[in-house]
Amino acid sequence: MAAVQSTTTTAPQRILMGPGPSDVDSRVLAALSAPIVGHLDPYFLGVMDEMQSMLREVFRTKNELTLAVSGTGSAGMETCVVNLIEPGDRMVVGVNGVFGTRMADVAARAGAEVTTIERPFGEVFDADEIAEVVARVKPKVVGLIHAETSTGALQPIEEISRVVHDAGALLLLDTVTSLGGVPVEIDAWNVDAVYSGTQKCLSCPPGLAPVSFSAAALEVMDARKTKVASWYLDMSMVRNYWGGKRAYHHTAPINMNYALHEALRLVLEEGLENRFDRHRQNHLALCAGLEALGIQYAVPADHRLPQLNAVVIPAGVDDAAVRKQLLGEFGIEIGGGLGPMAGKTWRIGLMGAASSNRNVLLLLAALERCLTDQGISITPGAGVAAANGVYGAA
């Protein structure tokens, strides 16, 4: 066979305003390419310790078992499910988007008797309906999506956590898109198992999945009668590498861990509250700008995710053509709709480093250009003016 002639050696400089990955700070990219060391090197063990400590701050938890799984966010989901569930266990999953659907699938593969509770895409669950289902099913675990990346909806957790625990169940929470962008309070909300991803509001490339388990979850895991179905994701072994024994399990993705370490430092240097404020402020500016362009949100205002703006594609506009033009002419990526929302919504991310006033203004300006090309009538500069109005008032 002839050697492959590779020509694509230079990645283009995108502005990532889709549902993730998001833009990455140059400090994180620099950390990613730092010299590699062994997975038992004293230097790397120090990086791991600091990372666990920073992850606990970001998750707002004191949970001992807090670490980064060596896979992307979906591997984090699978980690939480397969470590808590044994074949025949009952699990309730809230399905109001693609990721709830995914969690139900993962749980069924792990041998759970899955009961789904459903809401139309874009809506969220209330405590009463969760109380009803847990009273009826008596599940071991209830799994919910905090920030549904497919719909842009933010699920309130605090009250639901009470009804879940009152029924004697554990609460498993997906914070892939929420962590670092909106408040995530693992201890205050009494969440038993949580996972996230690196490539959303933490602004690190994809490849790792932060997870954390409560003492109650650990008790359940320690009392398992069967082995965890996945060797790779079995926390009873992985924790001996991240914990005191430093027992080799698998070779950790060294450089990816460097990157997450640096990304977490950036998050904590900014401060979580400042970071949430920034996400909210840019969301409000974008929102005003989009409305001025005649674009409506797909999610009611009271549970919109500031970091993921799901909006309805205006009638008569060619979804793919607009996204292609944004990428081709401006280097801007926004996301299309996922699952039943395909062709109906755009998903505009303002996550982590990508949540900036310059990205908001540029996107509104570029979108005006694309929509005008699509024959939509727009008052010139209306989107940018509305967003600037919000920034000016802040």
Place this chain on the structure above:
Amino acid sequence: MAAVQSTTTTAPQRILMGPGPSDVDSRVLAALSAPIVGHLDPYFLGVMDEMQSMLREVFRTKNELTLAVSGTGSAGMETCVVNLIEPGDRMVVGVNGVFGTRMADVAARAGAEVTTIERPFGEVFDADEIAEVVARVKPKVVGLIHAETSTGALQPIEEISRVVHDAGALLLLDTVTSLGGVPVEIDAWNVDAVYSGTQKCLSCPPGLAPVSFSAAALEVMDARKTKVASWYLDMSMVRNYWGGKRAYHHTAPINMNYALHEALRLVLEEGLENRFDRHRQNHLALCAGLEALGIQYAVPADHRLPQLNAVVIPAGVDDAAVRKQLLGEFGIEIGGGLGPMAGKTWRIGLMGAASSNRNVLLLLAALERCLTDQGISITPGAGVAAANGVYGAA
């Protein structure tokens, strides 16, 4: 909680001569920190296409289903096992080291009825004993480790593959440590499922697992009656992202894929045969040097891995002290023994970029220093002289 004061911001420059990760070329580190793009960006889809093509060359296969799993080598192992095995299927696993033991564990968790065939650590299997066990067990899959990273032994495959297929079974092969260092002939050897890692002889940081499946394996996978236990590793979905449909499954680790893409370009630029020659030559020089220092190999000469030299720690030498001195004074990492070999062997890697004459000479010089400090009597310069003799004769 107070912000973490992080002080470890600069990774030390190691020379990685352990069992992996190995040294990484600066071109690969540069690719790792290239600008991130979306996982459906036309640029990234091009990177994926080229990567599949290069992986096929390196595996020496025409297998359509050839891609990089979003996890480390052990995730590759789990991917191959869980996609081929359904609960109740019989699987034979050859156990002559830690990774055979691991494969048997992974298979049992997937619901396989596992039969292990065992050899002492450091030995390899012959075709007759495999023929006997497959005739008796009639397994669906036979799993073997091509290059046992825990023992340094190279398992011949060609004849065994014939007896496995004569018995109607599929052959699953671990090439984590072999790929890119010694010949791996997936099509010529008729291997049905193979996985590897990036951090050994491909000299890329850990984080991805190249895999490939034969047409016969695909038939078995397509005929499954049950879902794959792992959602994350389910090839029936992952292949729709790497293949023509480009259906979103999980967010690929973008920058890690850049890195593997560049690492594969380096492998093919050098040429596989040249690369194997280089690994062999440096192994022979190291071997001569170690013997001059009075250090014996743990594996008979006829099935030693050139890229992973497992040697017996001389009597009276403090294992941990020597490895600590090598790391602390010279920045050189070598590996300790794994499993039952702990404290008995060192594992000296000459993998990928780390397989160089300068690393061989430096290690021999540094080892002379450490062993002398341990009270071992060595003719000054004997190791270096013996290695240089091999290089001079080449």
